[in-house]
Amino acid sequence: HQLFIVSKKDVESRDAGDVGVKPMGTGPYKFVEWVKGSHLKFTANEAYWGGAPKIKQVELKIITEPATRFAALASGSVDLVSGLPLEMFEQIQQNPKLEILSRPSRRVIYLALGNKAGTPLADVRVRRAIYLAINEDEIIQKVMQGKASPAAQLADSASTGFNPALKRLPFDPEKSKALLKEAGYESGFEITLAGPNDRYVNDAKIAEAAVQYLNKVGIKAKLDVKPKAVFFPEVTSREKFDFYLLSWLDGAYDSARGISTNLATYNKEKGWGGWNGARFSDPEIDALMDQAAAMVDLAERDKLLQKAHVVIQEKVPLIPLHCGIDLYGLVKDRGVKFTPRPERWLVYKEIEKN
Incomplete structure (x- = not known):
């Protein structure tokens, strides 16, 4: 490309x-x-x-x-x-x-989540519960055979805006269940995790592991993996998925590009949201991207983007997994x-x- x-x-x-x-x-x-x-x-x-x-x-x-x-x-x-x-x-x-x-690797493997009104994912407690349910350390050891390191944000350490203070939310299935109960989903709900099966290292196995973890906390998760030639057009259609596995490697070494492309509200004029297949939308994240686009002081821009990654962890539009x-x-x-x-x-x- x-x-x-x-x-x-x-x-x-x-x-x-x-x-x-x-x-x-x-x-x-x-x-x-x-x-x-x-x-x-x-x-x-x-x-x-x-x-x-x-x-x-x-x-x-x-x-x-x-x-x-x-x-x-x-x-x-x-x-x-x-x-x-x-x-x-x-x-x-x-x-x-x-x-x-x-x-x-600079490539961050992550799970993307939507927040469509009227769905369980509209509640941030549900999105956080999904995050807490996934045992990423075990994925690294068993699926990636130890050849990966945990990721806490969409940016890798070489990119502008990488926040070194940010840590992954810990694996905590009991807290995950408590959040689901608090949100009114003690009995769980149905959800499908989509992803490619021929693009990233062990991509289908990672998705399969995530589905198994979700079922353990009561979420009735199903798996939908397919060749990338079919999967990627479905992501960019922004009509098919609410929950999927994807990755990001920022060739521009600037995390604003990753956030605006994958997490900002779709906006053709601004060039936002082209890979926001779950249609996640949040005005605070969008406002931060508007500020970043107008900011020329590199030090201040770095601080702003570091703040953006903190906000993203609070809003949970994605669950960063690892860099291989x-x-x-x-x-x-x-x-x-x-x-x-x-x-x-x-x-x-x-x-x-x-």
């Missing part, structure tokens, strides 16, 4: 579909071939303004099955695997020919020099191979 500088003459001479599958830009590599579902090939642009890249030929293979990805790495048919499956971690770690590289760990596998004897980037981009001109 990033578009870099392209040739005006080239773009205007072709239709959008052709440009999309046969791009021409100003980057360090030239597009050679794309076989959908199989691979992409690139060759070095020797005339690149920043200097020709050291790796001259690049083939990006699309391998969706974890076992097949491991086999490709172990056999040496690939040099580098991005998005190493957790279930393959120990096998790769025990293989003397392979190496694992990792760095903390980005894992990569390398074949040791290939001489590949690769440093993982914080946003997980593979920038081939930055990679070297002896």
Whole structure:
């Protein structure tokens, strides 16, 4: 979803579909071939303004099955695997020919909640009860195999507005039940948690665990997971869900973007709420985003956004779960020099191979 500088003459001479599958830009590599579902090939642009890249030929293979990805790495048919499956971690770690590289992920996995009038979720006590019912520490240990760290807010530590003082609400099923009783839902209510099953690390398993925790406090929760190609358009339609699993990685390193995109009331003119699929709406959060948009003093803006994250925790439009760990596998004897980037981009001109 990033578009870099392209040739005006080239773009205007072709239709959008052709440009999309046969791009021409100003980057360090030239597009050679794309076989959908199989691979992409690139060759070095020797005339690149920043200097020709050291790796001259690049083939990006699309391998969706974890076992097949491991086999490709172990056999040496690939040099580098991005998005190493957790279930393959120990096998790769025990293989003397392979190496694992990792760095903390900036991507925050979270559960989004609506607050539509007339529904149980309209009551903040219910939303907080759902938060308190979920044992995130257990999700990290059992579902994520310890390869994640708990998140307390939508922002990661590298983003403007990250609030270091903010902590997750503790797992407390008894307090969750008490809040449900106080809100008039001692016998629970029905709710469906939606999510993707092929986008984030163990996404369906995380959602399944959350549903199980909710049932333990008396909420009659059901699971609705599906491929991302189906799920994401349903989120952005803002008509389908009240409760779903999603994530956010802020490429702009500014948490106002994450809040306005995922939590602010939908407003086409302001560019708000495009991924607010549960249609959560709160005037205080919206007012804070208006203030942030007009604030140029970076220190003051940081304070304002830190305050926004406190307000968000009080209002509970989302339940932050965790940030994972980005894992990569390398074949040791290939001489590949690769440093993982914080946003997980593979920038081939930055990679070297002896």
